[in-house]
Amino acid sequence: MSFSQKILNWYSENKRSLPWRSTRDPYKIWLSEIILQQTRVVQGEPYYLKFIENFPNVQDLANASEERVLKLWQGLGYYSRARNLHATAKIVVNEYDGRFPNSYNELLKLKGVGDYTASAIASICFDEPQPVVDGNVYRVLARHFGVAIPINSTKGIKYFKRLATEVMGRKNIRDYNQGIMEFGAIQCAPKKPYCLLCPLNESCVALEKNLVQTLPIKENKTKVRKRNFNYLVWLDPNNKTILNQRRGKGIWQNLWEFPLLESENQLNEKEVRKELKEMVSGDDSFRLLSYNESLIVHKLSHQHLYTRFWIIESNVELENGISLEDLDSYPVPVLISDFIKAFKNSYF
């Protein structure tokens, strides 16, 4: 029996029941694929359900505000996915008459749709024989065929795409693609796969050579940048506060946060007070207190944010202050939403 046939057989017996498995609607498949980029199924599934409920079709998504899209995306990370999702919805509505392109090559032109996602949509919705190559597929192929080329090298990316094309089998590409990913996620898991019961164990090169724990090979370790954040949580006599929207490049683009003082070294109370006096032009009729005793370390994959929240009780009314109830309507990073939640429970 061929490699692809064994995958198909395994899939038919072991596939999870997932909400996007029962449709060929390109909108829904596209949405699910964007959500699942670098994201576990269990984490993405509730977001998929929320998005379908709020935006049943691409027109609804295109007509929404970016604020609303980002708010629904809040907590999922990689927020450029949400911005590109929204932008692509508008393009599909305005330039494609509301219909998604139906081929790999055309899908590839959409924002946020790369090789993997174009292959996924083309195969699942339109039966086009394009193999998906995601993290699961890299692992399955590297192990089963004993490939030691780094999966994140230019050479590796080309090699595995070619290998995936050779072994895919073209008759049921829709189930095969989902099957090999599911197989990688459940059977050929990253750590401690249970090879004894694997339907492909007789032909697995990594198992034969005792390389299951070694493959796939990945090079480059991301170095972590350390940053010091001081968030200024204003509270005026009406308990209103201030949020700013992050613009430009960097993390959390277009999300909201409290006014931020970023510094080379962590600031103490005296230094924060000095900065504040300049901001309010000499007026020092405010109370300043540190909310968190020890620093909060918010860890992103390539940045560690050493964070302190400062509460500033001011006697001056803020002009465009935001009430604490309204804070929840803004899309904010998890670091901020965690604080808001704790703050509301503890401070009043």
Next chain:
DNA sequence: AACTCGGGGAA
């Protein structure tokens, strides 16, 4: 080719 972009779950 290397870097940037989140957050969370599992071992």
Next chain:
DNA sequence: TTCCCAGAGTT
């Protein structure tokens, strides 16, 4: 802690 997740865009 470390690894990695149905990757893509930018430099």
